[in-house]
Amino acid sequence: MLDDTARRKLVEVKNLKMHFPIYSGVLRSRTGEVKAVDDISFDVFEGETLGLVGESGCGKSTCGRAVLRLYDITEGTVTIDGIEIGTMDQQTLRGYRPMMQMVFQDPQASLNPRMTVARIISEPLEEHTDLSDVDKLARVHELMDAVGLNRDFANRYPHEFSGGQRQRIGIARALALNPKFIVCDEPIAALDVSIQAQVVNLLEELQDKLGLTYLFISHDLSMVRHIADRVAVMYLGKVVELAPRDALYATPKHPYTEALLSAVPDPDPSVENRKERVILTGDVPSPSNPPQGCNFCTRCPKVMEICKTVDPTTVELAPGHFTACHLYTQTTTMTADNTVAQEAQKSDQQGE
């Protein structure tokens, strides 16, 4: 792998916010907002895969969609291949669409039920290329082969496929225009393990061959470990930890990351029954009303007094290993984090 200085940032996201308004009352007046993505910054290097993991509802899909400007973002900048698209109007954006694509979480909802598979896959080709019909069909067949769909099914409609087969249609379509950057939103969640493996191997092959860059959203931590070069962990609209893959899995720093890793079920019943889990208790906060201080403070097993008032800043603990947690923001806690945290907790309890 290339070292950081030699690597080019293909995607740069700075202070991205995506807030959805909440309307209520008879007059439907604006009474608040859902802070689905709340001040996120990260880069994706050319040719790498950045994994994005986190709790359901924490804002992963919103983040992926905002980065591709499927929404008009609330605040922040998004630069792709040197071009600032964060504030670009949709008309100008259209010209840049082929270079960035998305594979959606809900395959059913994103496939037009009235179109055959061949038409669905060739739709982007119609819109953005002037290939002949023969070439288009050849490309469609090539793409169907690539994602493991039988060519004989080209004239079928989406409802004639199983859930997993439908997801592969979405992937084939996303690949049609040879994009540079693909946001994969839970692309394999609906597939069986062998086909998951096929798709992941395929994504990796395409990456090697075409230099593709992925933002890979998933809650499957074992797959993310396989495919990602670096991993970002989100919690309630914020990135709480970002690290190279091996570092994240071997030495997770943020208590939320620890809890997440400990909850992965093991495919072996004898191990599974013995496993030690960090079970998260406490209130699950809502993104329309995040808690004061650290967003994770209502459920954190290592919570301290400061966490309930001050939002932790992000610190770099090792090269490329970032986390936003008070266990590491004070220099004293960096050397003996656990004892300090425990003591802080003890004094908390005494204080109450």
Added chain:
Amino acid sequence: MPDGGVPVLDVKDLKTVFLTRSGEVHAVNSVSFDLKPGELLGVVGESGSGKSVTMMSLIGLLPTPPAEIRGGSVVFEGEDLLKIGEDRLRKLRGSRIGFVFQDPMTSLNPVFTVGFQICEPLRKHMGLSKSEARTRAVELLELVGIPDARRRLRDYPHQFSGGMRQRVMIAIALACDPDVLIADEPTTALDVTIQAQILELMKELREKLGMAVIWITHDLGVIAGIADRVMVMYGGQVVEQAPVRELFANPQHPYTRALLQTVPSVSGERSEKLRVIEGQPPILVDAPSACPFRARCGHAFARCDRENPARVTVGPGHDAACFWNPATEGPRDAG
């Protein structure tokens, strides 16, 4: 672990085909299984192997045409669900048999609020008043871990994240305390911590209410953690069935064996390339007259091309549909 006892659900020789312009698709071929009260039956198998179609056939959820149920019986509390008629079936579906669909966006109605969709069955089947139904709806949403539940009743499905929609589906399926819950990939969009909560909830409901569960999933880790028994499907058929530990420790069918080897893990060695089961899934245009797995099987021999193996008992509560015996590495004795 519950065993013995009269099954709540008994499925025999179920056959479902789709009539398409390009001919018939034999999606479900002679599938038989049963489900005991309080039991959790895990269903795994290749994408397209007929898991969803099997379960939807059971409870009359497939549009006919294009689907056609060609045979079999599905006995639930003495009644054959394939014979009782749409009205009675609809009633059972809303109250006694809960169902979580694989695709939450299509099964939630985009034009009604989430609250309405949870309250509706509560009022219709449980006779709750409007305010009672709302209270219960908030309770249910909290049970599946949706924060700020009361406010969110007013939201429409598109305002929920993928995993939240899935949990709404689970809440709806559980609303009327069903005897049987059929859950089709109910946690694909959930992260592991929330999934763990849902699995814990299942355990509780099974212990407290004796609810029996059919749980379809691709996640063998989940199966290992919650299933009592596992059924493996391939090419529209059940190819193996066993108690969970037995299946993981002693898989018999070559498909099951291959499946168990493809799983990556969060601990242990990280492989450069993931293992896959080579070859294409079968095209189900005819009723099978040979083993559906033979083209991808490393152990196939002449008989596998001529005959579709029947399920034979290979151990206590364990059966497999295969002519090959992994213990002897040779053909299984005819029988």
